[in-house]
Amino acid sequence: MVHKIGMSVVKEFLLLKRDLGGLIILFIMPLVLVITVTLIQDSTFKTISDNKIQILLVDNDKGAVSKTVFDNLEKSNLFTVVTQIDNQPITEEVAKEAVYKGKFQLAxxxxxxxSVDLQSKIDQNVENIVSSIGLTNSAAPLPLPKLVKQKEVKLYFDPAVQMSFKNAVMSSIDKMISQIETQSIYTTFQNQLGEGNAKFEQKSFITFKEIIPKINNKEIRPNSxxxxVPAWTLFAIFFIVIPLSINIVKEKSQGTFVRLLTNPVSNLIVIIGKTITYSVICMIQFYMMVAVAIFLFPHIGLPSLNVEGHLFLMSIVALFSGFAAIGFGILLGTVASTQEQSAPFGATSVIIxxxxxxxxxxxFAMPKIMQIIAKSSPMNWALEAFYDVLLRNVSFFEIIPKISLLFLFFILTTSIALFYDKKKRTV
Incomplete structure (x- = not known):
C-alpha cells in the first residue's frame, strides 16, 4: 500500500517535470502577483496618508469662513490647496472643467x-434666545429679521475617484464646517453676554481614540x-487546479489512466498520490510567499510580514487550503473531457x-446577497482562517471549524469525482 502510494507520487512528479515551464510559472506567477499588488496597495495608502493630494478651492466668500476652511485644509495631512491656475484666480467653471478632465480629484x-450670512443667521438665533430668557431690554423692539438663505458649499469630484474617497472627503469637510459654525455661535454668545460675564470652552468635548489590540505589550497594527500575503497565497494555491486537471485529462486522453487500472492499483491510490504531490507544491508556494514577505519586502519599501508565533497555524491553514484546491482540481479533471474544457473553466472558476x-x-463591502454567497466559497473559509491566525491571534481550536469545512470540501469533491468516474466506466 505504502509502496504503491510512493510510486504514484513519483509518477506525478515525473509528469510535472515534463512541464517544467508550467511548473516555474506556477511558482513565479504568485510571487510577482503578491509583490505587484502589495506595492500598489501600499503606495495607494501612502499617497493618501503621506503625499498630499492637490485640490482646487474657489473662494467666492473672501471672508473669515473661507479663510478658516483654507487654513484647515492646508494644515491637514491630506490636501494641498490650489487657488490659482496659470497665475489666474480659479473660477467655478474652470475648476469644474479641470476636475471633470481628471487633472484634479476635487474642487x-x-x-x-x-461668512456674512452665517454670522447674520447666528446673530438672529442668539438674539432670539437671549431675548426669550429676558437678558435684553424688553422695551426695545427687536429688529425685523433679515431673510438669510441657506448656503451651499459645492464639491466637484473627478468621476474616476472611488466612492470611499468621496465619503471620506465629504465627512471631513462637513466636520470642518460644523466646527466653524459652533465656534461662531459661542463667539456670538460671548459678545451678547459680555466678555466678563461668560467664557465658553470651544474645544471639542467628545474625542475619539482607537484602541489597538496588544500582544506581549506590542501593538498589532494591520498593514497591506x-x-x-494570505489573500494571494490562496489565489496561488487554488491555481494548481489548472495543471492538476490538465494532467488528469492527459492521462485519460493518452491512455495512461487505463494502463494504471490494469495494474493492481485502485483509483483511490492514484488520488492519494496526486493529493500528496500537489500538497507538497502548495506548501512550497506558501513558504515561498512567506519568505518573500519576510526577507524581500523590507528591501523594496514594504513592511515585513510578522509571523512570530503564527507560522505553525498558518501552515495548517495552507495545508487544508491545498486539500480544498486539490479536491476541486481532481473533480474538474475527472469531469472534463479535453484540456480545452479544463484549463479555461479552471482559471475562470478560481477567479470567481x-x-x-x-x-x-x-x-463586508459587498451587497447582502453577495455576503451570503461568499460564505459558500472555500477561499472565504481559508482567508478568514488566515486572518484569524495572523490578525486576530486565535488558537488552533478556534480555526478548527474553518479548516474542517476545507477538508470536508476536499472529501466531497474527491468522492464525487470517484463516483462519477466509476459510473462513467460502468456505463
Whole structure:
C-alpha cells in the first residue's frame, strides 16, 4: 500500500517535470502577483496618508469662513490647496472643467457672502434666545429679521475617484464646517453676554481614540502585507487546479489512466498520490510567499510580514487550503473531457471563487446577497482562517471549524469525482 502510494507520487512528479515551464510559472506567477499588488496597495495608502493630494478651492466668500476652511485644509495631512491656475484666480467653471478632465480629484466652491450670512443667521438665533430668557431690554423692539438663505458649499469630484474617497472627503469637510459654525455661535454668545460675564470652552468635548489590540505589550497594527500575503497565497494555491486537471485529462486522453487500472492499483491510490504531490507544491508556494514577505519586502519599501508565533497555524491553514484546491482540481479533471474544457473553466472558476471569497473586495463591502454567497466559497473559509491566525491571534481550536469545512470540501469533491468516474466506466 505504502509502496504503491510512493510510486504514484513519483509518477506525478515525473509528469510535472515534463512541464517544467508550467511548473516555474506556477511558482513565479504568485510571487510577482503578491509583490505587484502589495506595492500598489501600499503606495495607494501612502499617497493618501503621506503625499498630499492637490485640490482646487474657489473662494467666492473672501471672508473669515473661507479663510478658516483654507487654513484647515492646508494644515491637514491630506490636501494641498490650489487657488490659482496659470497665475489666474480659479473660477467655478474652470475648476469644474479641470476636475471633470481628471487633472484634479476635487474642487471646493465656497459661495459668496458665506461668512456674512452665517454670522447674520447666528446673530438672529442668539438674539432670539437671549431675548426669550429676558437678558435684553424688553422695551426695545427687536429688529425685523433679515431673510438669510441657506448656503451651499459645492464639491466637484473627478468621476474616476472611488466612492470611499468621496465619503471620506465629504465627512471631513462637513466636520470642518460644523466646527466653524459652533465656534461662531459661542463667539456670538460671548459678545451678547459680555466678555466678563461668560467664557465658553470651544474645544471639542467628545474625542475619539482607537484602541489597538496588544500582544506581549506590542501593538498589532494591520498593514497591506498582512492582508495581501494570505489573500494571494490562496489565489496561488487554488491555481494548481489548472495543471492538476490538465494532467488528469492527459492521462485519460493518452491512455495512461487505463494502463494504471490494469495494474493492481485502485483509483483511490492514484488520488492519494496526486493529493500528496500537489500538497507538497502548495506548501512550497506558501513558504515561498512567506519568505518573500519576510526577507524581500523590507528591501523594496514594504513592511515585513510578522509571523512570530503564527507560522505553525498558518501552515495548517495552507495545508487544508491545498486539500480544498486539490479536491476541486481532481473533480474538474475527472469531469472534463479535453484540456480545452479544463484549463479555461479552471482559471475562470478560481477567479470567481477569489472574487466572491473576499480576495479582491472585502466581504463586508459587498451587497447582502453577495455576503451570503461568499460564505459558500472555500477561499472565504481559508482567508478568514488566515486572518484569524495572523490578525486576530486565535488558537488552533478556534480555526478548527474553518479548516474542517476545507477538508470536508476536499472529501466531497474527491468522492464525487470517484463516483462519477466509476459510473462513467460502468456505463
Amino acid at each position: 471646493i466652491v465656497i459661495p459668496a457672502k458665506l 502585507v498582512q492582508h495581501n 471563487l477569489a472574487a466572491i471569497g473576499g480576495v479582491w473586495v472585502p466581504v
